[in-house]
Amino acid sequence: MNVCMIGAGYVGLTTAAVLAKLGHTVHCIDENEQKIAALQRGDIPIYEPGLAELLTDYKSRLFFHHNEQHIKEADVIFICVGTPPDLKGKPDVSYVHRAMDTLIPYIGDHQTLVMKSTVPIGTNERIYKRLKNEGKHVRIVSNPEFLREGSAIYDSLHPDRIVIGLRDDDDRSLSVMQTLYAGIHAPYVVTSLNGAEMIKYAANAFLATKISFINEMARLCDAYDVDVTDVAKGIGLDERIGRHFLQAGIGYGGSCFPKDVTALIQMAYEQMVRPYMLEATKTINDTQIYWYIQKMKRTLGALAGKRIAVLGIAFKPNTDDIRESPALSFIKKLHALGADVIAHDPKVVVPNDVNVKQAKTIHEALQKADALIVATDWDAYKQLNWEEVKGMMNGNVVIDGRNSLPREAIMNAGLNYIGVGRG
Numbered sequence: 407m408n409v410c411m412i413g414a415g416y417v418g419l420t421t422a423a424v425l426a427k428l429g430h431t432v433h434c435i436d437e438n439e440q441k442i443a444a445l446q447r448g449d450i451p452i453y454e455p456g457l458a459e460l461l462t463d464y465k466s467r468l469f470f471h472h473n474e475q476h477i478k479e480a481d482v483i484f485i486c487v488g489t490p491p492d493l494k495g496k497p498d499v500s501y502v503h504r505a506m507d508t509l510i511p512y513i514g515d516h517q518t519l520v521m522k523s524t525v526p527i528g529t530n531e532r533i534y535k536r537l538k539n540e541g542k543h544v545r546i547v548s549n550p551e552f553l554r555e556g557s558a559i560y561d562s563l564h565p566d567r568i569v570i571g572l573r574d575d576d577d578r579s580l581s582v583m584q585t586l587y588a589g590i591h592a593p594y595v596v597t598s599l600n601g602a603e604m605i606k607y608a609a610n611a612f613l614a615t616k617i618s619f620i621n622e623m624a625r626l627c628d629a630y631d632v633d634v635t636d637v638a639k640g641i642g643l644d645e646r647i648g649r650h651f652l653q654a655g656i657g658y659g660g661s662c663f664p665k666d667v668t669a670l671i672q673m674a675y676e677q678m679v680r681p682y683m684l685e686a687t688k689t690i691n692d693t694q695i696y697w698y699i700q701k702m703k704r705t706l707g708a709l710a711g712k713r714i715a716v717l718g719i720a721f722k723p724n725t726d727d728i729r730e731s732p733a734l735s736f737i738k739k740l741h742a743l744g745a746d747v748i749a750h751d752p753k754v755v756v757p758n759d760v761n762v763k764q765a766k767t768i769h770e771a772l773q774k775a776d777a778l779i780v781a782t783d784w785d786a787y788k789q790l791n792w793e794e795v796k797g798m799m800n801g802n803v804v805i806d807g808r809n810s811l812p813r814e815a816i817m818n819a820g821l822n823y824i825g826v827g828r829g
């Protein structure tokens with residue numbers, strides 16, 4: 407099939423590469439001219455494992471443009487533009503509407519419009535009506551994306567499910583989508599346009615709630631001298647609960663969970679529904695770094711003037727994405743408290759607006775540090791030689807922001823290990 411992808415970010419680029427691998431021809435359009443120029447040169451603007459290889463392997467079927475050409479020839483048009491939060495935390499759908507402004511002159515009745523961006527409930531119905539008012543009888547599909555950054559290619563090729571939202575009178579789009587995704591083996595969930603939009607928000611809200619739940623349990627474990635990793639294992643082996651997303655730490659971040667939980671809260675308020683659980687999920691996440699700061703103060707005293715090495719800036723390992731990164735929030739908070747912070751990340755460069763030193767190597771970050779915080783659980787940090795770490799540091803405090811470091815090895819090296827809820 408001939409596919410047009412509007413928006414070549416994490417989702418658009420990954421989806422384009424995967425569809426090219428499945429045999430389709432994909433034309434990517436992005437309003438960011440620099441991004442398109444880089445992609446045309448063969449440079450990949452983001453770090454995502456396996457993406458560069460796919461884009462190279464299937465380059466004969468992948469094209470990058472910053473204008474509307476090729477929209478007309480597409481069988482399927484995907485919208486993958488961003489929907490970031492506005493100042494009130496509501497999703498800003500202006501990028502979606504601008505993409506529609508671009509599409510409308512070219513789009514025709516034979517085409518299928520697929521929404522991959524995460525959009526507020528009711529958005530696709532509104533777009534359908536807008537198109538109809540403009541005399542365009544285009545079929546519209548809500549096909550939310552569930553990939554995780556850091557494993558985006560694998561997730562796209564092996565999704566747990568494919569959600570397809572359709573209008574009642576659409577008897578064609580399901581087979582279009584099945585043809586498009588032929589080669590990907592996953593159960594289909596077919597629902598209404600609003601249903602598909604709701605599934606996306608509910609999935610992210612549920613996963614975020616699991617994380618906040620285990621973080622609250624971790625606080626209780628701190629109080630009752632219990633190891634939360636045992637609790638996570640003990641409850642997670644119950645298949646009704648499941649073992650995933652029970653890793654306590656400094657909280658969830660990224661471009662999706664914070665934004666989507668807040669968006670769902672806002673959507674609930676708009677309908678006069680009080681979202682008690684979502685509010686709690688967000689509150690726990692918003693206060694988790696303070697929990698760590700209190701622990702640090704109890705061990706280190708005042709943080710002003712202390713040299714603190716923060717390992718990890720990205721919101722999770724295997725990505726260079728820092729959107730809503732808890733590691734970055736932690737860095738900013740420590741800096742505000744007067745600490746002398748030096749940060750390291752294998753892929754991220756500290757943005758200019760963050761007033762913090764960045765070390766080129768882990769070794770450089772650790773030199774003379776009073777405390778070390780692992781804020782993003784990159785493998786390289788988990789595999790550190792803790793005897794060597796001890797030798798480089800001035801102090802002996804290791805804060806495990808992801809409960810993922812080898813506690814015994816750290817303590818055996820004579821360091822003071824502080825996780826959350828580790829007894």
Ligand SMILES: NC(=O)c1ccc[n+]([C@@H]2O[C@H](COP(=O)([O-])OP(=O)(O)OC[C@H]3O[C@@H](n4cnc5c(N)ncnc54)[C@H](O)[C@@H]3O)[C@@H](O)[C@H]2O)c1
Nearest residue numbers: 413415416417436437438487488489501504505523524551
């Ligand atoms: N990042 C993820 O892991 C992920 C996973 C699932 C769903 N989503 C959702 O997918 C959507 C895209 O997320 P992302 O992380 O890929 O965003 P992104 O910011 O990485 O990419 C969006 C791209 O769209 C381009 N763009 C914006 N408006 C445009 C327009 N009118 N015409 C052409 N190009 C335009 C931007 O220049 C940018 O390159 C969001 O709604 C997000 O919530 C993201």
Ligand SMILES: O=c1ccn([C@@H]2O[C@H](COP(=O)(O)OP(=O)(O)O[C@H]3O[C@H](CO)[C@@H](O)[C@H](O)[C@H]3O)[C@@H](O)[C@H]2O)c(=O)[nH]1
Nearest residue numbers: 551552553554555617651652653657658659660662721722
């Ligand atoms: O047990 C856990 C699992 C994750 N996290 C944190 O939660 C955040 C999100 O992690 P993850 O879900 O792995 O990454 P994302 O790429 O943000 O993916 C989420 O958000 C995407 C965008 O909507 C969805 O498509 C995915 O299904 C959903 O997992 C990160 O800060 C993680 O460190 C924890 O603190 N504890």
